[in-house]
Amino acid sequence: MLDVRTLRTELDAVKAGLARRRIDVSDLDRAAELDARQRAALSEAERLRAEVKRLSGEVGRARKQGDAATAERLAADSRALGEQQATRDAEASALAAELRDVMLQIPNLPADDAPDGAGPEENVVLRTVGGDRTWADHQRVPHWEIGEQLGILDPERATRMSGSMFNMYRGAGARLLRALVQLSLDRAADAWEEVRPPSVVRTDTMISTGHLPKFADDAYQVERDELWLIPTAEVPLTSMHAGEVLDEAELPRRYAAYTPCFRREAGSAGRDTRGLLRSHEFDKVELMAFATPAAAPAVHADIVARAEGILADLGLAYRVLDLCTGDLGFGNRRTFDLEAYAPGCDQWLEVSSVSWYGDFQARRSNTRYRPAEGKGTEFLHTLNGSVLGWPRVWAALVETHRRPDGRIDVPEVLRPYLGGAETLP
RNA sequence: GGAGGGGUGGCGGAGUGGACGAUCGCACCGCUCUUGAAAAGCGGCGGGGCGCAAGCCCCCGCGGGUUCGAAUCCCGCCCCCUCCGCCA
Secondary structure, eight states, X not given: OOOHHHHHHOHXXXXXXXXTTTOOOHHHHHHHHHHHHHHHHHHHHHHHHHHHHHHHHHHHHHHHTTOHHHHHHHHHHHXXXXXXXXXXXXXXHHHHHHHHHHHHTSOOOOOTTSOOXXXXXXXXXXXXXXXXXXXXXXXXXXXHHHHHHHTOBOHHHHHHHHOTTOOOBXXXXXXXXXXXXXXXXXXXXXXXXXXXXXXXXXXXXXXXXXXXXXXXXXXXEEGGGTEEEOSSTHHHHHTTTTTOEEEGGGXXXXXXXXXXEEOOOGGGTTSSOSTTSSOSEEEEEEEEEEEOTTTHXXXXXXXXHHHHHHHHHTTOOEEEEEOOTTTOOTTOSEEEEEEEEETTTTEEEEEEEEEEOTTHHHHHHTOEEEOSSSSSOEEOEEEEEEEEEHHHHHHHHHHHTBOTTSOEEOOGGGGGGGTTOSEEO
């Protein structure tokens, strides 16, 4: 969430920044007003509280000196003030709760250099690699057909056991998926610690990343146990150091995690129902880092480079998008999306989203660091990006590398993970 | 799931209603001494909020409550440990 203090000193600038998202910014006025009322109530409560403490001390002293009458009189005064204080306190905490509710619903400010725009159409294509390639007829077959022909995908049975938008990979298809996951974890291992976090988390953990309270409908909830299925490994990883204060010397902290991701896809019923384009459960490898503000841009660039490197080495055509302010995710200041081209279904598929959050998430999860120079603590910056969302890569890959005989050529980098196989199945 | 024990500053560990945000030790930082280091001595040494400041307030796992006054008493929750049960 945003720092409330910025609403006191630079409300207009914050409004202008948020307006670039093309959203209604009236919540900010409400937040600023709640903040002012909250602080007024709190300082009055604190003043009364100090007086109660002072009087209580005197009660003790009077009693020690055996002056029961004075003690009783002071205790009565203190009691009266205490009642006033309780009222002001209750008022202050009700206002604080209300303020927090409002603040949790307010998205992050876009970075200054994020391109302006109203929606996805205005995202900026930074570069396209392999976009001028020509595609043969045998590559113009959608992956769901390829999956059926080769027996490597079994959506019917998956649907029977779990409902629509669930998938099942079989035989060489399942092995291919596992190979992709391993390839990407291995390629991150030089600088990113591999982690296998829980796939199910508490409500607080979901709030830290910004997935709750605003986007509850998008997530699966295990109500009986007050738990949520993670929509991405970003959720547990971002809470990795919740409540901790890290030393600047141990930064950046970088983590890589492979997890299943669960999404209800509430807003997209009926869209992309065929094949692997959109699923309630999918596998992804996520890179997530905690960095100082100064180091954040370099980490951001590193994640993009790593995601891009994998796409390039898998021989896929892809492009890199700089998301415009109108398409930026709730907590993001700047995001680069990577899209792989799938020739069979003739679509650019989002396979990675690499985001810088500033201190938006760290403020929610209370994750700080102690600067090497100077006093006190500062909130960290968080960054994360997929390397990559595997079902869509799987789709682009089998379409791109489909041979005239219908089998799939295995890109060289993947062969070590598939027993040296040059083709599948 | 049942029974019992426990959560205090970076660590260890006091504190069971009255000046305690907290004795003490270790670690750490500064200074003195020393060629340097060690030792010794002196001083410092958690986080957060409000305030121009002086200062005030909050935090002893978390949230409530009792009280003039709570680290201390009561209630709920979370986590850890031991034993029992169940279990891949």
